[in-house]
Amino acid sequence: MNLENVPEEESLDPADWQLMRSLGHRMIDDIMTYLETVRTRPVWQPIPEKIKAYFKQPLPVEPQGTEQAYQDFLEYVLPHPMGNIHPRFWGWVIGTGTPLGMLAEMLAAGMNPNVGGADHVANYVEAQVLDWCKEMLGYPAEASGLLVSGGSMANLVGLTVARNSKAEFDLRTHGVHAAPRKMTLYGSQETHSSVQKAIELLGLGSNAFRQIPVNSDFKIDISGLETAILEDRQEGYQPICIIGNAGTVNTGAIDDLDRLADICQREGLWFHVDGAFGALAVLSSELRPLLVGMERADSLAFDLHKWMYMPYEVGCALVRQEDDHRSTFSLTPDYLTHSDRGLAGGSIWFSDYGIQLSRGFRALKVWMSMKEHGAQKYGRLIQQNIDQARYLASQVEDMSELQLLAPVPLNIVCFRFVADDLDDESLNDLNKELLIALQESGVAAPSYTVIDGKYALRVAITNHRSKREDFEILVREVIRLGKKMMHSGQP
């Protein structure tokens, strides 16, 4: 090779590190101010059409430079957030994030390891975070685990292990097609849609998921469950798994997990618990008794970016028997063989425990945040959110213009504006308009659901910035908007 003709080599590193450093400092100042002042801004606002149009520009071919890239961020991106870092955001079940969590994401991206395997420190950090999670939730210390993108993936991991472990043949090799009997799974009608999605993905078919009715407090009806299992066995199906809910998405209901564990034990079924946010309620000494039985799960799925307030993405899957976990996912071709020594050494290869082979350093934000605050403080904040939910429920019950639509066992409050002379259909229309008006006002951002045919404003509190006064503002504003709409027909 003639080196005379080789062009000069370049890299993506800055020509001037001092300028990059200065830009980093500017970003720190800007984003810290953004966080510190979030309460002074609207929760959410619709995005202007001209901003949407901006994002239609074609591929940048020429460099615009670091400075311009940041200017574009400041001008077009930063002013149009989802709003979930705001104290009055309570939509879906969405976490808030923290300043140190944010900084930890930068440090993680600076080190930029692939936490799929090999012998380097990020694996040890993740292993410790998993140990801490087990300790926090009272789950067996010898269980295996994996940090994942969130609850959907954690459910998928747990249910994949369930499927493969309960198959009476080598399902990895032969596939679902080879099952002598169709496998069936059980959970309440209030089970999160990600469970159905996982069952579909696994090739089991959504019709294999028996959605059992709930009782008046939205917990799974145990006798209905037992009947369904019995009937399925009689009809030649193979029941493999019960999914218990620790905090349903609609109302925060917690199934009777201990009884579900008993049934699984008796029937030889896999016990998976979806504790997306509710699992963390064990950190509240008052609520801990409601979660008895969770520690008996064969697999447990939960999020850290919801009720642990970590920045996106981080969820966790725990599996009681490491062998079940590993034998479901481990696959080691020549180019991934582990060594005794060297870079490919180390005993922790997380890619053997899940779907991802390339994995980011999401453990770092959890590790640093848990050191920063300690588990007790997380417990207090979770209790604080529960107390706030009760406070809001009591406010709703005190007001003749409002109606509570479900019990409030945890951190979710479903209610609506009511008026004597309106039927349910009219109330549904009115509350739908009211919610949009409320969101567009920027004052508060609940989401919604439908409970027994009634359109509900749904307030899910996994927000460490919310204060009691924020719920007073919500109540006032909902009543004000409702009355205004009653009079004018318009928000």
Place this chain on the structure above:
Amino acid sequence: MNLENVPEEESLDPADWQLMRSLGHRMIDDIMTYLETVRTRPVWQPIPEKIKAYFKQPLPVEPQGTEQAYQDFLEYVLPHPMGNIHPRFWGWVIGTGTPLGMLAEMLAAGMNPNVGGADHVANYVEAQVLDWCKEMLGYPAEASGLLVSGGSMANLVGLTVARNSKAEFDLRTHGVHAAPRKMTLYGSQETHSSVQKAIELLGLGSNAFRQIPVNSDFKIDISGLETAILEDRQEGYQPICIIGNAGTVNTGAIDDLDRLADICQREGLWFHVDGAFGALAVLSSELRPLLVGMERADSLAFDLHKWMYMPYEVGCALVRQEDDHRSTFSLTPDYLTHSDRGLAGGSIWFSDYGIQLSRGFRALKVWMSMKEHGAQKYGRLIQQNIDQARYLASQVEDMSELQLLAPVPLNIVCFRFVADDLDDESLNDLNKELLIALQESGVAAPSYTVIDGKYALRVAITNHRSKREDFEILVREVIRLGKKMMHSGQP
């Protein structure tokens, strides 16, 4: 509720924002210096046992504070990296990251949106990044897409759509069990293990994956493929999909994608292309002709954290027919219903196109980086890595102590140290020890594979910091270590 008894509310925000701001500035300085000086440090070093032991400490219950959390990071985490940000890291296929990519991760975690849906700017940023990816790769503009954690997930998304679209019944509802004929998929023996993993996950069974032999340049043998499909049809299977490789993990081989597309068209099969890193070689005008046919794929999987040098995690799945994509993954219960207006408005709900419902703002680092550098520069850097692979291959061929073990069509060089008087078994032992000695020295970090029974040092170059001199250092050090081990029996 008696407010007298309610404890004072707290949050996870800092009591003193100025201190948090100062810490952020310190972090910027520390991590920028870390990146700027990376070349002066060893690529990788084994982690001391006392550091490993540190990560066994139990759950922090009391707060240690922000400052201490960062001190622990500096002392226990930062000094023990994987090494992939170093100019002489070439293990597996692992990207490098960039300073602006790192800063963008902080900004993303500061805004902290959930990019699963709702009407906020992060969705528009991701949609634009997907448009840019399509434009860059010459893929149809009307295709749908999704940013994912990486290649494994991108392959899983593509193959899930393939399975559901090619089923002659409603597979989401009825499952694989209901298939009248067992479905089969086809790819070369060099296909990445994540494809097998996806097939297992989907319940199709790894025995449904026909691993077709390769020819001498490690491309799929077309006539072997055609025979396999024919035989399967005769035996009552239902062929559904061919997986084409754009850059195999062992040697960087690129299948004849245009012929595979022809076969898929003729046979009515889904054409999935795994272009984890190789797809990006279209940015090199010299290599673009090798990838002809990729644009005909029904689904295309590739990474941006490999050969686009983005920080972890970010990969991409593209699907030619949006309907196929959406109908595979969309599931909308009451609590996720989309609106015309308000926060739950907007036309982009990425959770309808993949497994995750909670999704982080991984698009931002791509968006800012592509503005920073422009597509042309990425093309030059990819070409630079290809030129470096050729340079290393030529150096290997010039040295009697070294042997090239596979052609170098792309950016992967497989070679070994050789000596006349050693047979393959002895050479395998020697090269294995040599690699570990090389890694432990901190001079360079290739990984390894086995090619035709021969243990190979494997150099995969997706590193924007590597220079030609780094490969000269590698060659010198491999020869020095090999000779030393020949004489002493020890590295």
